Amino acid sequence: MELNGHHLTLEEIKRVVHHFETVTISDEAIQSVMESREMVETAVDKHDVIYGINTGFGKFSDVEIDEEDLDQLQMNLIYSHACGVGEPFSKSVSRAMVLLRANALLKGYSGVRLVVIEKLVELLNKGLTPVIPSQGSLGASGDLAPLAHLALVLLGRGEVFNEAGERKKASEVLPLKGFEPITLKAKEGLALINGTQAMTAVGVLTYLEAEETLLQSEQIAAMTMEGLESIISAFDSKIHQARGHQEQIQVALRMQGYLKGSQLITRQGERRVQDAYSIRCIPQVLGASWQTLDYVKEKLEIEINAATDNPLIFTDEGEVLSGGNFHGQPIAIAMDLLKIGMAEVANISERRIERLVNPQLNDLPPFLSPEPGLQSGAMIMQYTAASLVSENKTLAHPASVDSIPSSANQEDHVSMGTIGARHANQIVQNVRRVVAIELICATEAVEVRGIHKMALATQQLYEKAREVVPSITQDRAFSNDIEALTHWLQDSSEKPVSQN
Structure with a gap:
């Protein structure tokens, strides 16, 4: 690539x-x-005073640095800013950070030598993944602490994950892979850490998981509808065309496709006039979540190809300009919106779980138990779903509305975008577990109704799910089932069923 x-x-x-x-x-x-790079070296030779090249950083931007100390200035920057704490980002996030930083530097606005970018690419191609603590970024001036830990590896310092996923000193692993560390020159340390690549890397991978999870939630909801003998009339295209939101229209069309040929769904007035909102309003609620994901995708696609460091080198005009492209606000707000959109997917799924297990809301065996009373069945699975949904409500509080001044008030407004991205990722993991619980309950319900009456698409989903989690014939430790189905939903390279 x-x-x-x-x-x-x-x-x-x-x-x-x-x-x-x-x-x-x-x-x-x-x-x-x-x-x-030639412009940077010319500026150094001419002793032009330019932020980040021959000045200090942040509040020290007015301190001019002697020419003989310029290289040490950049090395000191990396060492001092590597203040990340907490559990490291996953290997996937770290690899994405390396890729995104290399791509940003290749735009030609950063003034680094080619060797710096080549070393980033070498990390990727040799499977050398920096260990990057996940906490410590304010999201402006960029993701300073996380990116400093990435840059440490280029200098032969810090830690990397080995092929077994173990944390090892970079100084021990790099020689085994033939990786030669580098010494940074003027501007290069700042160019490596002044950017939004931590929040954007987490955001991209979270978005990709969210997209798949949201589609899976539709398919699982369709099976729930069969288990509850729900009304398909609410998905009539005329209803959704009358409102006009395209995402809502598309969800309704997909739901009709999933349920095509089903003998378990009903028509308006056959068994009841209307279903509860958690069934009837699936297109409206999930359609709104798709709108949110569309917005997030648009912002991520811009940011992954953006110049986000400072200052920027404009070779055509011969100018070096200081600005604030490192500020993570566009991604911070996008991540907060992603949190809300995905939290709602779990909210409505948990309400459908309740309708599947509550004997006051259906004519299925109470709590889908094989022996109601003696065995609790799916009773506590609903508790777990409710707990995850409640946790999501806390995590969904927007990070981007917060700001704490830093660097002696020189950096007096920050985005907290990386916090938002991390919380968005946690919400998506919780959502997947909630929809996995709904799938377990839905498979039990359709067994009561009759598998042979299911739509082809939902029957395919049922059969694949049953390969992972068997029917409930007696109480067991359902935690294992929830986790197994959650991992299946996450790891499967294919969608559970066709959309058609």
């Missing part, structure tokens, strides 16, 4: 991060990088 700084896609990120596709650098990008 060729990087050029301008046309990276979400699908390409997925291929590099998860499938270890080899990365190369385009010739055109190399030329831009070399021209940008």
Whole structure:
């Protein structure tokens, strides 16, 4: 996969991060990088005072640095800013960060030597994954602490994950892979850490999981409808065309497709006039979540090809300009919206779980128990779903509305975007577990109704789910079932069923 700084896609990120596709650098990008670097070196030779090249950082921006100390300035920057704490990001997130930083530097606005970018690409191609603590970023000036831990590895410091996923000193692993550390020159340390690549990496991978989870939630909801003998009339296209939201219209069409040929669904007035909102309003609620994901995708696709450091080198105009592209507000708000959109997927799923297990709301065996009273069946699975949904409500509080001044008030407004991205990821993991619980309950319900009466699409989903989790014939430790089905939903490279 060729990087050029301008046309990276979400699908390409997925291929590099998860499938270890080899990365190369385009010739055109190399030329831009070399021209940008030449401007930096000219500025150094002329003793021009430019932030980040021959000045201190943050509140120290007015402190001019002697020419003989410029390289040490950049090395000190990496060492001092590597203040991350907490559990490390996953290997996938770290790989995505390396890829995104290389892509940003290839735009030719950062003034680094080509070797710096080549070393980032070498990390990817040799499977060398930096250990990057997940906490410590304010989201402006960019993801300073996380990216400093990434940069440490280029210097032969810090830690990497080995092939077994164990944390090892970079100084022990790099020589085994033939990786030669580098010494940073003027501007390069700042260029490596001034950016939004931590929040964006988490955001991209979270979005990809959210997209698949939301689609799976529709398919599972269709099976729930069969288990409850729900009314298909509410999904009539005329209803949704009358409102006009395209995402809502598309969800309704997909729900009709999943349930095509089913003998378990009913028509308006056959068994009841209307279903509860958690059934009847699936297109309206999930359609709104799709709208949120569309917005998030748009912002991520821009950010993965953005120049987000400071200052920026404009070779055509011969200018070096200081600005604030490192500020993570666009991604911070997108991540907060993603949290809300996905939390609602779990909210409505948990209400359908309640309708599947509550004997006051259906004519199924109470709590889907094989022996009601003696055995509790799915009773406590609903508790677990309710707990996850409640946790999501706390996590969904927007991170982007908070700001704490830093660097002696020079950096007096920050985005907290990386916190938002981390919380969005946790919400998606919780949502997947909730819809896994709904799937367990739905498979039990359709067994009571009659598998042979199911739609082809939902029957395919049922059969695949049953390969992972057997029927409930007696009480057991259902935690194992929930986790097994959750991992299946996450790891399957295919969608559970066709949309058609």
